[in-house]
Amino acid sequence: MTRYSRQTRMLVAVDCIIFGFDGQDLKLLLIKRGFEPEKGKWSLMGGFVQPDEDLEQAAARTLTKLTGLDGVYMEQLGSFGHPGRDPMERTLSVAYFALIDINQYKQQITDEYKAEWFPLKDAPKLIFDHADMVEEAQARLRYKAAIHPLLFELLPTRFTIPQLQILFEAVYDAGFDKRNFSRKVLSTGLLVKQKEKERATSKRGAFYYKLDKRKYSAKFHAFLNFVSDPGNLK
């Protein structure tokens, strides 16, 4: 077969917006870009899509390369294609956002990328249109987490309800009533109470919970109204 004639080909990259939660703040994993243009500036982790590679594969490969992690929650955010977004050469970027348990993240031996976690609110200036991507990813996270049990992806397997509440409060930059909050999350039936307590943050200790994985898979796409009035979101 021949090729389509007279059409422009362009580079296609993937960029990953990687969120983490340290128990207090929502964080973003950024790297120092290792090549020109904009070498040495803060950037999202990204890479070019290879000839034999699916977009999801490229995104997963890119994420694994940076974090060493596999099987992470990841979702296509959208594509960014302004003609001048990369001044070097026209490059389309397909952005993915990922939610990882920050404790699982191990700095790779080489620390090849000079990666760092930044509080989302206090991130440095980013190259190209990466700030737009981050903003859109944050909006999407808020949007989806209001309706779907998404934020569990940011927590370790065992977590307490107060930890979960702090996470929601960080995502929505708002405070919630703890009685209503715990009633609501427990009413989903997704949580299984453990026998052990977390004893580091309080004297009394808070019970650990785990996700009921069967129910989690079943209800993941259901409308659960996790946050009833998240404000006007996109």
Add this chain to the structure above:
Amino acid sequence: MTRYSRQTRMLVAVDCIIFGFDGQDLKLLLIKRGFEPEKGKWSLMGGFVQPDEDLEQAAARTLTKLTGLDGVYMEQLGSFGHPGRDPMERTLSVAYFALIDINQYKQQITDEYKAEWFPLKDAPKLIFDHADMVEEAQARLRYKAAIHPLLFELLPTRFTIPQLQILFEAVYDAGFDKRNFSRKVLSTGLLVKQKEKERATSKRGAFYYKLDKRKYSAKFHAFLNFVSDPGNLK
């Protein structure tokens, strides 16, 4: 500046999933593909992104070329990039879905694309991965329309509540109680009752309504819960 070396460039296309509503069924606008490969087969309307063009621009241009319409509701659905999706040459496609008032659609003079409306449930086999795109677009439409006042984009400026209900029933393939339905849509405050009635479909006639454009813009992104239990959606 030089270019990124040793990376593959690829074609980037946009494809449009165009929905319409004829008063009875949800419909899809398809064309007969005019060039190889798969010439003569049913396809979504699409086109290649031009060197100086934004993705949104490319999508809007493509839509206008087919329908003659401008200022139509359009949203990026996502990108499809399996390496073999176009057998001729690797092509990434950024899919957009559009909602148009089917009455505004005028077949262009030339009828260059041999376009036809198909009931969504009864669409022909499509080329490449276009069926996946359509399926994803339908899921997205259901998802969004359950929460946002989106389906109005499919109706003419003046419409009746029974018409609106038939539309919702078509989208969700479900029946709704008309008392609860009208109460719910009226309670949003988005509708302005007109003096005239639509008299074609019933003897008594049904009052026309128009959208309150100010409130529509303001509430478009709010969570309105148009359909309270839309089932398990993505």
Add this chain to the structure above:
DNA sequence: GCAAAAGTGTTATCACTACACCCATGG
């Protein structure tokens, strides 16, 4: 006068909000 579609009201249930006190424990 009757068939066909439009329009409307009530009640029971459920979910959400606001709010305050007791519990367990380490120091």
Add this chain to the structure above:
DNA sequence: CCATGGGTGTAGTGATAACACTTTTGC
């Protein structure tokens, strides 16, 4: 024994769902 964070219950309010009859008018 007290400071700290964990855990729970209730009452009022608003939204939802289920349900049936009356209105209009072209034929």
